[in-house]
Amino acid sequence: MDDQPVSPFPLSRPGETVVALGERETLRRIVRRLPRARAELLGPGDDAAVVSTPDARTVLTTDMMVQGPDFRLAWSTAYELGWKAAVSNLADVAAMGAVPTALLVALAAPLETPVAVLEQFADGMRDACAELAPGCGVVGGDLSTSSALTIAVTAIGDLRGREAVLRSGASAGDDLAVAGSLGLAGAGVWLLYRDGSTDSDAEGRREPDARRARAVRHEHPQLVGEQVAPRSPIGLGVVASDAGATAMLDVSDGLVLDASRIADASDVTIELHGDAIDAEAAALVEIDPVVGRRARDFVLTGGEDHSLLATFPAGRAPEGFRVIGTVRQRGAHAVTIGGAPYERAGGWDPYANWDGAAG
């Protein structure tokens, strides 16, 4: 993400908006920048795409990102949005133990959106695929108009003969392990809310502020970077499956909440090791001391790192995974930490937690 994205095609000029160029030309400029899928049999341009699915079972998932609730243009570049839109879907495929093979992208943009914004979005998708899921590409999509930039990505994946790793297979005695970061993305969005917004107005409202956000990014590149363009360990999904993972998901809503999903689906209790969580928090402080005493909460409840959380028969977690807990027979609580329940809110509910007025 430190390197400038490279495309053989120059960006369109600022005055070349989607309404100025029209749908056909806008699509032509975007499509040529998109990554080509190795599994593509027929790409964009017909009524539908055709993709090779040799396993005869196809994994598929979709995720929608809306300007406002899900991202702010003052905080994320279009390139980062493309990266994140790809990764959040690739991670869902990886968490099934499958290899992501193809993406579809439906995008609604305001009429006055410069086509260059959509081109940078495409570049971010291309680079995320190239770096995290080589061979995966975009095979089709749809372009519409909306007052808020809205992105819906669909990802499909191939199991290549493996069984899908569900959330429901954990059993007592398994290790719980994680691959990828915990808490960085959550700390990043906390910083953006705290320091990347305007001061409160008379009604106490604050707005995302691009200039302040740039300063925050400069000072805290790793936290903000993980929030706006998470680096999920996509390739470790099949590694986990081959190592015998009994359950897996990607951490999108926070460790405690996502662990409770495995616990509920598997009818077990997940015991997070107190010392392992302390070590994760210490590592987070090491990365950026700004998190301070909040480190442990970010580790436990920060979402959007899109790390892989999996259970394995004891001692079987493969390289790349850190053991942070043990699966127990179901007790009073879905998740405990060092034997005690976690009492704080466990994660993010877009309907219960989102306060439009708060910015």
Place this chain on the structure above:
Amino acid sequence: MDDQPVSPFPLSRPGETVVALGERETLRRIVRRLPRARAELLGPGDDAAVVSTPDARTVLTTDMMVQGPDFRLAWSTAYELGWKAAVSNLADVAAMGAVPTALLVALAAPLETPVAVLEQFADGMRDACAELAPGCGVVGGDLSTSSALTIAVTAIGDLRGREAVLRSGASAGDDLAVAGSLGLAGAGVWLLYRDGSTDSDAEGRREPDARRARAVRHEHPQLVGEQVAPRSPIGLGVVASDAGATAMLDVSDGLVLDASRIADASDVTIELHGDAIDAEAAALVEIDPVVGRRARDFVLTGGEDHSLLATFPAGRAPEGFRVIGTVRQRGAHAVTIGGAPYERAGGWDPYANWDGAAG
């Protein structure tokens, strides 16, 4: 569509909004109403779905509908939106000569949306699948928030050993044929703009009006019905393929524009038969005289019927298709009617034609 939708689950109460119930309960109430796919190996509830794709080639397509540009809640019921969101994607799969097997639904709704609205949406999807694509169902999705109701559906389909029917295979001498209606949906939206909106305000703006729209629907059920809940002949996609269709698409942007897409992709000229177009226009007047002298224009440029337009070797169009043209060697024009080019705008470009202020 005349029958009331039937679900074993009662609708949620008006005060039960998405923000009041939260994501988990909202999802639970919606998911139980959704149609189950015969190809489903793993349905909603995990990171991704798993679907049987026995052909080893999978057809996939996505389409986004945004409140405002793509639909008006004053004109469409939630049930109809669900129906249309399903059909517009099912038709794209059918137009490849494939059998639609599964849908994903990403939906962003305002926080105050009654869950009953989303339930009726689900009922519409279920009934569209049951009637037009039996065996197809919803295997997964995503729920987010937005100020404008936004729906992105992805459909996948199975070729069952057939070759995909592209837009590029038409050749001189082929017949051009259509299955399904032409012009009804276009006339329907014209009526809704004309009679289903408020009078112009001081700035000349008109707004969709639910009460007036109800009167329009009552007087012109077939035209408005096809606009808000099109009845695409999904099952005829594989029939066309088996009959040797050389090219096919679904008519979403108007006959002339969509025919020109086949013509351009196949490097041919498509000659629409003047008498066949006259007959289509006469049939439209027969259905509803309100179209009057505009009938021919609705037939030629009205979109959203999602009929299937295909080319066949001469004399091979199967039952359910009406021959309306002939494929010729490429000439000066992509499409001609009775030998002359069609001079009016050929269809709908969401970026060039959409005027937010106009409605």
